[in-house]
Structures are given as structure tokens and as C-alpha cells.
Amino acid sequence: MSVPAIRRAFLAVPRERFLSDVAAREGLPRVYQDQAIVTVFDERGAPASSSSQPSLMASMLERLELRPGHRVLEIGAGTGYNAALLARIVGARGEVISVELDPATARRARSALATVKSAASVVVGDGRDGWARGAPYDRIVVTASSPTVQFAWHDQLADGGLLELPLVLHRGDQAQVIVTLRKDADVLRSTAVLGGGFMALRDAPGAPVPSPPPSVAAHERVDGDFRSLAQLSGAALRGLSRTRRRQLLALALSEPRRRALGLRAPLPDLMLYLTIQAPRDRLVGGWPAIGVISADGDGLALLAGGPKAFTRIEAFGDGDAERLLIELIETWKHCGRPAADDLQVTVDFDRTQRSAVRMIWDC
Ligand SMILES: C[S@@+](CC[C@H](N)C(=O)[O-])C[C@H]1O[C@@H](n2cnc3c(N)ncnc32)[C@H](O)[C@@H]1O
Incomplete structure (x- = not known):
């Protein structure tokens, strides 16, 4: 999808509808700062849901190469803002389904989406299983970080389709890269790599967010x-x-x-x-x-x-x-001073459907 189409989507979808509490409390200038805004904290006070940084969302949308008519699965609906942008870009012929682990967050996202008359739907579930009922998808975008590539995401992606996710580089750490991977039969190969970070995928609603390293x-x-x-x-x-x-x-x-x-x-x-x-x-x-x-x-x-x-x-x-x-x-x-985009990532799966991720620099 061209940059102008992404720009049009940002101009058409008001972020404040997805951050109504923040807008009421802190005003519109706060909502339109280019920053991630945390909307839910867990019992220990750690961030559990947020609206991601708009410039990072735009870079990710660009790398997803979206087209009108695409069927898209998002993992981590959060506020619903990204789902609304996706729905706007893929248009009436496309479809957007967003999976959210936390039922209360999912309810709020649905209400916000209704206020902008978005066709994106939000379902409650563990996004690590994808959403088999709507498969195959042309695009799958994960908006929480994961140390593995789930087999379900690969399985539910159409051949030639793109999967984009913030991949944790070492289990238990926070460092991650946002990688876009194209499915080529049994293998996923990167088409783009971006720097950036997301909160971690959790394994149950209310489960503590994984603790940071010492x-x-x-x-x-x-x-x-x-x-x-x-x-x-x-x-x-x-x-x-x-x-x-x-x-x-x-x-x-x-x-x-x-x-x-x-x-x-x-x-x-x-x-x-x-x-x-x-x-x-x-x-x-x-x-x-x-x-x-x-x-x-x-x-x-x-x-x-x-x-x-x-x-x-x-x-x-x-x-x-x-x-x-x-x-x-x-x-x-x-090596020629490589940057994120010079990193080549390949993912395949063993017989038990566990992912093996290989990263090599183009040098
Ligand atoms: C950074 S927020 C997503 C931002 C969102 N896309 C938006 O536009 O506001 C991450 C979301 O992932 C959700 N999440 C965490 N673990 C999950 C899981 N296993 N399955 C589905 N959603 C999950 C969190 O509850 C949180 O709402």
C-alpha cells in the first residue's frame, strides 16, 4: 500500500476515539503526540495494553504492503486504533479480524470501532493460536512481542502472504526487532526489519507481564x-x-x-x-x-x-x-556497518511445530 493511502487512513481515523479517557483527562495535544500511550496496567503496575506509537504503526503498515480486498488478522486489538486503520486501508472488499486476550479491553475496542463505523471485528482469544475460523489471511500483524513464531500464524497465512511481528531476540530479554516475513511454502523469509519494541504477549488474561531482566x-x-x-x-x-x-x-x-x-x-x-x-x-x-x-x-x-x-x-x-x-x-x-534492514531472518518449523529462527547479516 502506498504511503499516501496510509496517510489518508491516519487522517480519516481520529485517534482520540480510541483514547477517549486520555483525551478527556489530558486534552487532544496529548493524544496527537507521536508516543505510545499506555491504557491498561496490571496489578503490579506494569503496562498491559497501549496504543502504539503512531510513527511506528505507520512504518509497520507500510511494510505490510496492504492492498484493498486483503484479509487481515491482527493479534492484540488493544484500543482498536490499528484495526481501524487496517480496515480503512483494505476497504469494504477486505476484512480485518483482531484477537484480544483481555475481554474488557476487547469490549472497549469494539465500542471505539463502532464510533468510527469501522468494519473491523474484535474477537476474544489467545492470539498465539491465531484465529482459524477466518483463515487463510493475506496478512497477519502481531502488535505484542513474542520470543517465537507460532506455527498457527504460519499455518493460517496464505502462501505468499506477509506476517509481521515484534520478535524478541533472546527469550527473557526485552530487545526485539520488528520483522516482516513472507510465506514461501514451509519457510518464512524476511522482507523488512525495523527497530522498535512492543509489550510482551501474555499467556492468560491478567497474567503478569514478563519481568524485565535484572x-x-x-x-x-x-x-x-x-x-x-x-x-x-x-x-x-x-x-x-x-x-x-x-x-x-x-x-x-x-x-x-x-x-x-x-x-x-x-x-x-x-x-x-x-x-x-x-x-x-x-x-x-x-x-x-x-x-x-x-x-x-x-x-x-x-x-x-x-x-x-x-x-x-x-x-x-x-x-x-x-x-x-x-x-x-x-x-x-x-561488514559495511549494517543496519536493521540488512538483517536477513528465516523461520522454519520442526516436526513438533516449534519455530527455528535464523538471523544473518547481509555482509
Ligand atoms: C501494544 S497493545 C496493542 C496495540 C493495538 N494494536 C492498538 O492499536 O491499540 C498489545 C495488546 O496485546 C494484547 N495481548 C497480550 N497477550 C495477548 C495474547 N496472548 N493474545 C491476544 N492479545 C494479547 C494485550 O492485552 C494488549 O491489548
């Missing part, structure tokens, strides 16, 4: 304002005792050895590369800092720089982490 942080309070001094998070911290984590935080607060990269490395590109290529038990991160620790946790090397690009390494403690980070950056450079 983190340690230090703040200072000046005149009542908190200022972050250092924050480390990620899978590498799982392998360290509480004392070792605190020692690592103390290292991060010490004076670093600074080494210029000699280039301006775009933040999202290098972050994604390191997230995929660095050994998982060595990776520490948290936007906008990313880096590695040494094998025994006695050293730390982080990328640093301006708001858009990394320009230097800041290293602490022993030199092992610094060497690993330099090696990874050299390979990224050698």
Missing part, C-alpha cells in the same frame, strides 16, 4: 530532582551475584578510560548489531547505553557519545571487556 542503578538527588548517574541491565547480570552486580555499578561510577571510535556510529544500528552478535552472558545495556562486561565481571566497556551516534568507548576495570567491544565494532565496520 538491573542496577545509581541516582543522585539534587534540590528534590533525581538524576541518573549510571544504569546497567541485561542478561549478563543474571549470572552475577548481588555483590558482583554492585561492584560492577561501582566500576561504572568510576572515571573511565576513553577511546575514540573514529566514526559516528548510528545508535540503533550498532545497538542492534551488538544485541545480536555479542555473547549473551556478556551483554549489558539499556537505552541508550550498551556494552559488554568481562568474562569474570571485573571489567566493563560501554559505548558513549551524542544523542544520535556513538563516538567513543568508555572502559572500566580490566581490559577484557574493552577488547571484546572493539572486536565486535571492527566486525560491524568490516
